[in-house]
Amino acid sequence: MTESESAGSALSGPAVLDIGGGTGALLVVVPAALLGTEPEVSPVDRPEARTHTGVHERGIDGAFLPVALFPSLEAGRWTLWAEGPCATRQVEIVDGQVTRVDWR
Numbered sequence: 001m002t003e004s005e006s007a008g009s010a011l012s013g014p015a016v017l018d019i020g021g022g023t024g025a026l027l028v029v030v031p032a033a034l035l036g037t038e039p040e041v042s043p044v045d046r047p048e049a050r051t052h053t054g055v056h057e058r059g060i061d062g063a064f065l066p067v068a069l070f071p072s073l074e075a076g077r078w079t080l081w082a083e084g085p086c087a088t089r090q091v092e093i094v095d096g097q098v099t100r101v102d103w104r
Contacts (some may be wrong), residue, residue: 001054001086003099004093007082009018014055014092015069015071016071017060017071017072017098018071019071019072019087019095019096019097019098020095021095021096021104022074022095023072023074023095023096024073024074024075024093024094024095024096024097024098024099025067025069025070025071025072025073025093025097025098025099026041026068026070026071026078026080026091026093026099026101027068027069027070027098027099027100027101028041028067028069028070028078028100028101028103029060029065029067029100029101029102029103029104030055030066030067030068030083030086031066031084031085031086031103031104032066032102033057033084033085034055034066034068034083034084035056035057036054036055037054037055037083037084038052038053038054038055038068039052039053039055039068039081039086040052040077040080040081040082040083041070041073041078041080041081041091042051042078042079042081043074043076043077043078043079044076044077044078044090046082047079050075050081051070053068053069053070054068055068055093056069057060066087073093074075074092075094075095076092076093077090077091077092077093078090078091078093079091080103086103089101089103092096
C-alpha cells in the first residue's frame with residue numbers, strides 16, 4: 001500500500017510511504033544540528049547493508065521538526081547508526097506501520 005505521510009512538506013515535497021506487504025517506514029526526529037546530514041540504517045544481521053536518507057524539516061504536531069524519513073524498510077529489527085550527538089540504537093519496523101523514534 002502506498003500512503004501519503006501527513007508529516008507535511010520538506011524541500012523535496014510531500015512524503016510518500018510504501019508500506020504494507022512486509023514493509024514499514026521509519027520517522028526519526030533528530031536534533032537541529034543534524035539538518036543536512038544523512039543518517040544510516042541497516043538490518044541488524046547485515047550491518048554492511050546500510051541505506052541512508054536526508055534530514056529535512058517537516059511539519060509534525062503543529063511544529064516544524066528536523067526528521068529523517070525512511071519511507072520503506074523490510075519489517076524486522078534495524079540498526080540506526082550513530083550520527084553527531086546521537087547514539088547507535090536498534091528499532092523495530094512493523095509491517096504496514098510507521099515507527100517513530102525521537103533521537104534528540
